[in-house]
Amino acid sequence: MAANQERSDGGGGGDERISEQLVSQSNQVPQLSGRMRRWQVESRPEIDTFTPGLLALYESLKPSEEHKSKQNQLVDSLTKSVSKEWPDAQLHLYGSCANSFGTSHSDVDVCLEMETGTESTAEALLKLADVLRSDNFDNVEAITSARVPIVRMSDPASGFSCDICINNLFAVANTKLLKDYAQIDQRLLQLAFLVKHWAKLRGVNETYRGTLSSYAYVLMCINFLQLREPKILPCLQAMEQTFTMNVDGTECAYFDEVHHLQDFGADNKESIAELLWAFFHYWAFDHDYRRDVISVRMGNTISKQEKNWTTRVGNDRHLMCIEDPFETGHDLGRVVDRQTLRILREEFERAAGVLQYNDDPCVTLFEPYD
The missing domain is CATH 3.30.460.10 (Beta Polymerase, domain 2)
Structure with a gap:
């Protein structure tokens, strides 16, 4: 795909492109130019009406x-x-x-x-x-x-x-950890499938072009659900260790008896439409890219300073930091450079805006980038 190459050659015109798309596609309130209004922190009142369409898309993406x-x-x-x-x-x-x-x-x-x-x-x-x-x-x-x-x-x-x-x-070990998280609350699978599908269609899931892997997006979804209030997912690595696997001297350990956690997120009633909007809004406006590392291992964000990820080392840029749960020195966002970080944030903004203002967001959100 040439999408990222075209965007990275676009200089400072990305915000104008996003703004134009939102105005033309979303029938939204006027004067939303550049970055969306940061005080808008609640989803549209009728956002749940889009849940059936999103769930139908999720079902169509699941393997047969x-x-x-x-x-x-x-x-x-x-x-x-x-x-x-x-x-x-x-x-x-x-x-x-x-x-x-x-x-x-x-x-x-x-x-x-x-x-x-x-x-x-x-x-x-x-x-x-x-x-x-x-x-x-x-x-x-x-x-x-x-x-x-x-x-x-x-x-x-x-x-x-x-x-x-x-x-x-x-x-x-990572595969088992993700599979166990997937069994705790079905909203994780729904969110991750939709985010991965969006990323593929929008051309932002290609590490060789400086964006993110599917694995990175799944970790982003897990951490996001760990951060919701009330929480939807626990931090399995902070619980009693019922599974341990030693890999090259590193202990990969966590609580894997997830059948005990089926009701963990029951107090959180957010639908997949609300969560999808909140995910994009978080990555567009709320995440502190300069300071924070998302950590599934901790169930929270930690500081770049704590990880010593404040400056570029070799090819690892540490502009968007996603800690691997077991290989904790591995930053899944290390390939993201300044151009592709701008692209990613533009796409998060576009997605949040489409879900917030568009008359038919289930179509517009997943329009392929060209």
């Missing part, structure tokens, strides 16, 4: 049973192939395909947990690529120079593309 069946078919095929060479290896699905936040368009991410012996990860991946080619998987390619080295392939039987890594167990 056929999708899940084909995913299981691929896992079975991979298990058979891998066990020939590494009989003790364990195969873990991770990421969107396994954390409950994947759509029918999500590909499959697999982590092989195994002893590599004297082999390097790169050597093991090259051997894995040979094994998969011999078992008639298509388009097999070992990408050993990536931050997380992988074998990329496609499965002719299921039609899925698949990325396979070795011993990337932080990703496995």
